Amino acid sequence: MNPDLAWAVWCGERQRRIEDVLARVLPAADCAPAPLSRAMRYAVLEGGKRMRPLLAYAAGELTGSLPEVVDAPAAAVELIHAYSLIHDDLPCMDDDALRRGKPSCHAAFGEATALLAGDALQALAFGVLAGARLRDPAEACARLAEAAGARGMAGGQAVDLDSVHATLSRAELETMHRMKTGALIHAAVRLGAACGRPLADAEAAALDAYAAAAGLAFQVVDDVLDVEGSAESLGKTAGKDVAQGKPTFVSCLGLAAARERAEALRAEACAALAPFGAAARRLTELADWIVLRTH
Amino acid sequence: MNPDLAWAVWCGERQRRIEDVLARVLPAADCAPAPLSRAMRYAVLEGGKRMRPLLAYAAGELTGSLPEVVDAPAAAVELIHAYSLIHDDLPCMDDDALRRGKPSCHAAFGEATALLAGDALQALAFGVLAGARLRDPAEACARLAEAAGARGMAGGQAVDLDSVHATLSRAELETMHRMKTGALIHAAVRLGAACGRPLADAEAAALDAYAAAAGLAFQVVDDVLDVEGSAESLGKTAGKDVAQGKPTFVSCLGLAAARERAEALRAEACAALAPFGAAARRLTELADWIVLRTH
Numbered sequence: 249m250n251p252d253l254a255w256a257v258w259c260g261e262r263q264r265r266i267e268d269v270l271a272r273v274l275p276a277a278d279c280a281p282a283p284l285s286r287a288m289r290y291a292v293l294e295g296g297k298r299m300r301p302l303l304a305y306a307a308g309e310l311t312g313s314l315p316e317v318v319d320a321p322a323a324a325v326e327l328i329h330a331y332s333l334i335h336d337d338l339p340c341m342d343d344d345a346l347r348r349g350k351p352s353c354h355a356a357f358g359e360a361t362a363l364l365a366g367d368a369l370q371a372l373a374f375g376v377l378a379g380a381r382l383r384d385p386a387e388a389c390a391r392l393a394e395a396a397g398a399r400g401m402a403g404g405q406a407v408d409l410d411s412v413h414a415t416l417s418r419a420e421l422e423t424m425h426r427m428k429t430g431a432l433i434h435a436a437v438r439l440g441a442a443c444g445r446p447l448a449d450a451e452a453a454a455l456d457a458y459a460a461a462a463g464l465a466f467q468v469v470d471d472v473l474d475v476e477g478s479a480e481s482l483g484k485t486a487g488k489d490v491a492q493g494k495p496t497f498v499s500c501l502g503l504a505a506a507r508e509r510a511e512a513l514r515a516e517a518c519a520a521l522a523p524f525g526a527a528a529r530r531l532t533e534l535a536d537w538i539v540l541r542t543h
Numbered sequence: 544m545n546p547d548l549a550w551a552v553w554c555g556e557r558q559r560r561i562e563d564v565l566a567r568v569l570p571a572a573d574c575a576p577a578p579l580s581r582a583m584r585y586a587v588l589e590g591g592k593r594m595r596p597l598l599a600y601a602a603g604e605l606t607g608s609l610p611e612v613v614d615a616p617a618a619a620v621e622l623i624h625a626y627s628l629i630h631d632d633l634p635c636m637d638d639d640a641l642r643r644g645k646p647s648c649h650a651a652f653g654e655a656t657a658l659l660a661g662d663a664l665q666a667l668a669f670g671v672l673a674g675a676r677l678r679d680p681a682e683a684c685a686r687l688a689e690a691a692g693a694r695g696m697a698g699g700q701a702v703d704l705d706s707v708h709a710t711l712s713r714a715e716l717e718t719m720h721r722m723k724t725g726a727l728i729h730a731a732v733r734l735g736a737a738c739g740r741p742l743a744d745a746e747a748a749a750l751d752a753y754a755a756a757a758g759l760a761f762q763v764v765d766d767v768l769d770v771e772g773s774a775e776s777l778g779k780t781a782g783k784d785v786a787q788g789k790p791t792f793v794s795c796l797g798l799a800a801a802r803e804r805a806e807a808l809r810a811e812a813c814a815a816l817a818p819f820g821a822a823a824r825r826l827t828e829l830a831d832w833i834v835l836r837t838h
Contacts, residue, residue, distance in 0.1 A: 275693050275694070279693075280698075280702070281693075281698055281701040281702045281705060283701060283705065284693055284697070284698060284701035285693065288693065331662075332662075335658055335659075335662060338635075338658065339635075340633075340634075340653075340654035340655045340658060341655050341658065358635075359635035360635045360636050360704050361701060361704065363630060363633065363635060363636065363658075364630075364697050364700055364701050364704075366662075367626075367627075367630060367661075367662075367665065367691075367697045368691075368692045368693040368697035368698065370662065370665050370666070371665070371687075371688045371689075371691040371692035371693075371695075371697065372688065372692050372693065374669045374684055374687070374688045375684075375685055375688030375689060375692060377684075378681045378682070378684035378685035378688060379681075379685050385681035385684075386673045386674075386679075386680035386681040386684065387673070389669055389670075389672075389673035389680075389681065389684045390670055390673035390674050392666075392669070393666045393667065393669045393670030393673060394670060396662075396663075396666040397663045397666035397667050397670060398570050398574075398576075398579055398580065398583065398663040398666075398667065399570070400666075402579070402659050402662045402663035402666065403575075403576055403579060403663065405659055406576040406578060406579035406656060406659050407575070407576045409655050409656065409659075410576060410578065
């Protein structure tokens, strides 16, 4: 099979797999209280690239784990991601009525139910991870808590709030994104890797370097797409970040330099994987996918 | 020492102890992002009866645990409780600008920061518990996740939302409160007990019966105080629950029958502890405290 096709097959298989896992761990749609159960399923299922679960599965393969062991951490990171999107879209945050081309959770279910659905998804993430067949599920929970909390994702969003209409240096912008999106991407990689054989210190450091570069690349590309998307579809307003006065890698570096930065980060992510040789193929392909995607 | 004084000393010591533990596990006030750190500390410290931590310490004593082992689960349940109060007070939920006699978190820090502070406190709760010196911290995380999630606290709040201006039977009202407040109270007791020697099945069942009765008694008394508090301070509007059209044990049973129900639940809680004999003294005293409190 040619490599592009093999990658597409691998990717599709795992995207279907995580969809099944998520559908199974979420409360059934008729489970009381039904509005909450439906809001949780609505916000999680049938949408998203599943980048974080894919990173977990790829890192699990790297350490010789079977996909069924990675299912729980892959689901946990996606549940955290999904809850963060619900809360991010609320009127008091980004106030976004659309998500993935359909009404955002609060637009569909009301603000109070959406708030609680996000809260319940965060609890579910820890519940799923605590029950995982890992060597040390408690250590995994501690890692996820760190990634999701005040020094990780939630902290990054708080920095983001304070940055509206501010001018950030490239270093400040990178720090914000390392917290806001990088921490959870890092957790996805390390929790997936924790499903297989133990890592040597140098291997753990290599995965950390990969995750840091790939996570930041993801955000730079997001900022580029936010601008290019609007530029290509003339007549539309400028991208959402620009409209909200948020500093982005494009506003900070310019479009051409932002594109170059994404490519440099992709190369950095792939170079970090060198100690693993061919075993890191899927992680390498994921870094390519993160930077070369068009949406 | 007379029993009342001994109880007051025990209670005060543990209230001071948990205050110190919480102050230590929370981000320092100047820890970046500072607004988030300050909002988290504001919502958790210097307030509250610390009933859930006291239940955890008392249950830990029952199984022969030292307080320093109970610190982590005691803090974890209180952090979950504190986050739920922040989110409960938000405009899209109960819209309450006051909490414990001071501005609620969003009134002091803005809605977005309050939302994120609640989110970060939930993550912190799991982080603290995952690092606890328990036999099985992962099982503890799974128990806390169940108590906090869609089948526990968050689910109970969703039922509560749907119940405004509805007439609930006593059974429906009890089901709602067993989820909304009972689940976390139950977790406080079981997580505290898990710090000491393993429980026999009959002992675990006895603690479950205690927690269920004490948790429900707490809510019945809350409803009674909501009415009596307003009746005693003439000129004020009626209690908050009544004003919001929420069904309560008083609206469901009447004031006298609600008082009787609280007393019956107190007796039920204490009776459940019989297998433990004098070792359950603090838990018995806590059930008394829950029902006989005046605020």
